[in-house]
Amino acid sequence: MTYASWSKDEALLVLSQTRDKPGPVLISLQAIQSVFGFVPTPAVALIAEACNVSRAEVHGVLTFYSDLRTFLLPANHVRVCVAEACQAVGSRELVSGLKSQGVEFDKAFCFGNCALGPSATVNGKLQGRASVDSVVKAIQG
Amino acid sequence: MKTYTVYVPSDSASRSVGADDVANRIEFEALKRKLHVVLIRNGTRGALWLEPLVEVETALGRVAYGPVSLFDVPSLFDSHFYSGGDHRLSLGPTDEIEWLASQDRVTFARVGITDPLSIQDFEAHGGLVGLRKAISMKDNEVIDELTASGLRGRGGAGFPAGIKWRTVLQTESEKKYICCNADEGDSGTFADRILMEGDPFTLLEGMTIAGLTVGADEGVIYVRSEYPDAIRTLERAIVIARNYGWLGKNVLSSGRAFDIRIRSGAGSYVCGEETAMLESIEGKRGVVRSKPPLPAIEGLFGKPTVINNVLTLASVPMILADGASEYQRRGVGRSLGTQVFQLAGNVARGGIVEVAFGATLGALVEGYGGGTRTGRPMKAVQIGGPLGAYLPTTMFDISMDYESLLSAGGMLGHGGIVIFDETADMVDQARFAMEFCAEESCGKCTPCRLGSTRGAELLTLISQGKDVDGNKKVLLDLCEVMTDGSLCAMGGLTPLPVKSAMLHFESDFSSKNGELR
Known part of the structure; x- marks a missing residue:
């Protein structure tokens, strides 16, 4: 996934599309992240101004939701489901296996693929009955 | 040239096990063999253990093959599967697969059968009948019908849908909303996703009926961001419905307005x-509000709001089309109609099982589920998501309905059933319940915010064999505080999996005694 590098003009253009929507702060943060890959620090003040709320309020929303980030993701982003249904079919082993292979990943709670676990995503693509091999293979493309 | 119709599901569970590869390979082989194959990407039939399930249209109806891998496709063509030829993956006519045929599909009647984004297909299979009927009825009559059907909220709380709608109808306001809760975060549940990906128009129809009935002109579907395919499918369905003259200023020429938009969650x-x-x-932190006021009176942006789960709203069209009596003749006691159960976790035959309320737990997990996927003996099932109770196999004769589960110390929740084999350590599972709550608590009330962290610490001590009896006593005390003192179900029900694990799997806890690690 390629993202635009930070530009205030670009950010203002994005916010011109979201600022008038009902409840605009979260939508604005999501829109900024979809363009730049994360929420750059200067965007917080711009969103606050566009939505007519305080910067603290924007910061509060930004830090509440686990999807919203203040940094760019690695080139290969792996997420592993660690919720109950996947635990029942070996997600703990998958997690420790990936760790021992030095694969970096984020933990996730449920992709709604609970009958075909353990589930993982590599760059957004969902895998059912995932294994260390299938994840590594997807990373290598 | 003869045309063959082949179905390959496009839902994300099927795709997670290779449905896209199978579909691509079928198109490639058809081209190579100069066959005219029309490929339809339907929703899943719900038999997820058979996915990718390939179906073909024959003179005798649809015939199924599965689970099909990319590498099976050439041999399927060799055996002329496109006209129903025999193959080692043949499952016979889809309608005669016992696992599916024995179900009572009402809410899921169309899922897996139609092309999810074909409004013609939707109407050919009974779509929009409920909405057209609702338009011809008075608002109170629609709600009477809903109340008579006995439909209760499928999100987990089980509140009668008719009462909620009537409250919103009777609350005076120039603006009202319909909110569909599609934030299906419970592990072990996926029915909302499968419905949204497999039959999105049914949800839109249910919401439109709700909107016209209570006098709301705007609907919002809040979908979790972990469901990008569902969001895409719904967005397309909404555009199609607008172009059709369904959503918009003049719903099916009724002179009344209703439109729907999607809001994506952000991982909470x-x-x-x-x-x-x-x-x-509203764009804010997802912090729980105190009730009252009820959302039916002061909801979204302070306006009266109907909030229903996906399955609740998706059940409404059928209730209106076929009548309340047809729906409420199913079920037991005060749990009427059907429940869409979801078999998940360590299960041999996982997926969607829609049957009337009152089926036994054993019939679901052993009958449909076929035991564990690993083949080891079952140890526990968790019903109703991360906030639901862990129950032992000795309770398999329990009737699956709201009241029976409640009196057995559990809850139905959203109908998800997660199966664990004998290798599960119930102390670990109890600790995870607390850790999950600590991670996901909104932080507004203290019992949930702090109690969950303390609970996880106590369970760590127990799992290390440190003062097991003493720490269990403190843990039970903590559970009581969380149950009684939390603002919402997050902190209030987290003790349920913890206490049920302690009650039914006592030996997992006491065995830690003296096992100082």
């Missing part, structure tokens, strides 16, 4: 709690 479990969801739709 607690936003599935209805008031936290409202906050999130």
Whole structure:
């Protein structure tokens, strides 16, 4: 996934599309992240101004939701489901296996693929009955 | 040239095990063999253990093959599967697969059968009948019908849908909303996703009926961001419905307006709690609100709001089309109609099982589920998501309905059943319940915010064999505080999996005694 590098003009253009929507702060943060890959620090003040709320309020929303980030993701982003249904079919082993292979990943709670676990995503693509091999293979493309 | 119709599901579970590869390979082989194959990407039939399930249209109806891998496709063509030829993956006519045929599909009647984005297909299979009927009825009559059907909220709380709608109808306001809660965060549940991906128009129809009935002109579907395919499918379905003259200023020429938009969540479990969801739709932190006021009176942006789960709203069209009596003749006691159960976790035959309320737990997990996937003996099932109770196999004769589960110390929740084999350590499972709550608590009330962290610490000590009896006593005390003192179900029900694990799997806890690690 390629993202635009930070530009205030670009950010203002994005916010011109979201600022008038009902409840605009979260939508604005999501829109900024979809363009730049994360929420750059200067965007917080711009969103606050566009939505007519305080910067603290924007910061509060930004830090509440686990999807919203203040940094760019690695080139290969792996997420592993660690919720109950996947635990029942070996997600703990998958997690420790990936760790021992030095694969970096984020933990996730449920992709709604609970009958075909353990589930993982590599760059957004969902895998059912995932294994260390299938994840590594997807990373290598 | 003869045309063959082949179905390959496009839902994300099927795709997670290679449905896209199978579909591509079928198109490639058809081209190579100069056959005219029309490929339809339907929703899943719900038999997820058979996915990717390939179906073909024959003179005798649809015939199924599965589970099909990419590498099976050439041999399927060799055996002329496109006209129903025999193959080692043949499952016979889809309608005669016992696992599917024995179900009672009402809400899921069309899922897997139609092309999810074909409104013609939708109408050919009974779509829009409920909405057209609702338009011809008075608002109170629609709600009477809904109340008579006995439909209760499928999100987990089980509140009668008719009462909720009537409250919104009777509350005076120039603006009202319909909010569909599609923040299906419970592990072990996926029915909302499969419905949204497999039959999105049914949900839109249910919401439109709700809107016209209570006098709301705007609907919002709050979908969790972990469901990108569902969001895409719904967005397309909404555009199609607008172009059709269904959604918009003049719903099916009724002179009344209703439109729907999608809001994507941002990775927060607690936003599935209805008031936290409202906050999130308003663009704020997903912090739970105190009730009262009820959302039916002061909901989204302070306006009267119907908040229903996907399955609740998707059940409404059928109830209106076929009549309340047809729906409420199913079920037991005060749990009427059908429940869409979801078999998940360590299960041999996992997927969607829609049957009337009152089926036994054993019939579901052993009958449909076929035991564990690993083949080891079952140890426990968790019903109703991360906030649901762990029950032992000795309770398999329990009737699956709201009241029976409640009196057995559990809850139905959203109908998800997660199966564990004998290798599960129930102390670990109890600790995870607390850790999950600590991670996902909105932080507004203390019992949930702090209690969950303390609970996880206590369970760590227990798992290390440190003062097991003493720490269990403190843990039970803590559970009582969380149950009684939390603002919403997140903190209030987290003790349920913990206490049920302690009650039914006592030996997992006491065996830690003296096992100082």
